[in-house]
Amino acid sequence: NAVDPLEEAKVSIIGNFFKQGSLDALQPGQFGMVLGDKAAAKLGVGLGDKVTFVAPEVTVTPAGMFPRLKRFTVVGIFHVGAGEIDGHLALTHAQDLARLQRWQPDQVQGIRLKFADLFEAPRTALALAQTLGEGDYYARDWTRTHGNLYQAIRMEKAMIGLLLLLIVAVAAFNIISTLVMVVTDKKGDIAILRTLGATPRQIMAIFMVQGTVIGVFGTAIGAVLGCLAALNISSAIAALERLLGIKFLNADVYFIDYLPSQLMLADVLLVCGAALILSFFATLYPAWRAARTQPAEALRYE
Structure with missing residues (x-):
């Protein structure tokens, strides 16, 4: 060229x-x-x-x-x-x-031409070619040269997002199991609170707050570790390749020979938001079970 x-x-x-x-x-x-x-x-x-x-x-x-x-x-x-x-x-x-x-x-x-928004390239390039005269000029944008690569990356990103959502859902089930065990273990304490005047709504709120706090702390720790990993994954993989003497990504097989990473605030907020929402919903069933505790039944063998 x-x-x-x-x-x-x-x-x-x-x-x-x-x-x-x-x-x-x-x-x-x-x-x-x-x-x-x-x-x-x-x-x-x-x-x-x-x-x-x-x-x-x-x-x-x-x-x-x-x-x-x-x-x-x-x-x-x-x-x-x-x-x-x-x-x-x-x-x-x-x-x-x-x-x-x-x-x-x-x-x-x-x-x-270089565009601030790369997704404007197909439409703008075609419009320029039509303005100059399609018989004498033609336009070729990145979607024609590397469009298949972009589609593959977009599909992989969607699948990875789905896998992350499933992992978060599994973690939310752990919150459910933890709270169910707490409710079972604290039945006597819950019954005493009920006899002292606590309403089912208050009991339910206690366990919802407990589960939500667990979810918030877990999400915060995961977000910090994930951001650190995203910012350093390229250099970490390169160091691991040098240490082991193995090339994980070969340019003869893959399009690139390194693992790129870009931290996007929108993706971080999306993942964290999904984790918090699932954590909140995970508290509903254990809290509902705690609220249904009958003092007489729970204290029968105390």
């Missing part, structure tokens, strides 16, 4: 992933090239080595037809972590490739 290094930084973060060299090393007229580390390994080249580029065109001369060749110098090697990019992407300066392809000055074959 041909890029303008000054403009590329506005639409791409590839400049943050260079192992050697930098994107700024692409200077017009020097025919430099930056490429992924996997592509460099396949070609057997390193920083400062030459790579011969063969254009998909031929030059007609009196001696016959010859392919158009040009030697580029490797001025940078990057590692994004995605096998598709690291193994197949090479960038050079737009002016150098324009000279090789014999384009007009400042002629380009396409432009890239």
Whole structure:
């Protein structure tokens, strides 16, 4: 791909992933090239080595037809972590490739746009293509190039959310069992409170508050531990891979070779809210049983 290094930084973060060299090393007229580390390994080249580029065109001369060749110098090697990019992407300066392809000055074959909201890309790109003229221009957004990956990630996120909800539900059942045991063990105390004038509603409120407090403390501890794990999971997995000498995610098999993590407040609030709601509902049955305790029956054998 041909890029303008000054403009590329506005639409791409590839400049943050260079192992050697930098994107700024692409200077017009020097025919430099930056490429992924996997592509460099396949070609057997390193920083400062030459790579011969063969254009998909031929030059007609009196001696016959010859392919158009040009030697580029490797001025940078990057590692994004995605096998598709690291193994197949090479960038050079737009002016150098324009000279090789014999384009007009400042002629380009396409432009890239970056949106603040990535979900606006399909609609806006199509609208731009229609405005410019669909017969002469076409638009290709990320949903066409990596749409299947996005759909797979969204489905996995939904399934993981369902699994977390089931885990929280199991924990809520533990609250039920704990409170049922407390009610059974404290029947005598409950009966004494009833004889002293406590109403069933007050007894029920006592056990609901107890169960809710357990749920609040458990949710708070889980939220703190979960946030800490989400913020440090990438570095922790990388350290574990170095310690064990095992690569859990291989870029040749998966799209990326590291475990990304982004802490989202909306997801944290959703999980914590679901946990608190389930904890509250888990207190209703044990509290109802406690409220139904009959003093005479409970104190018969006391």
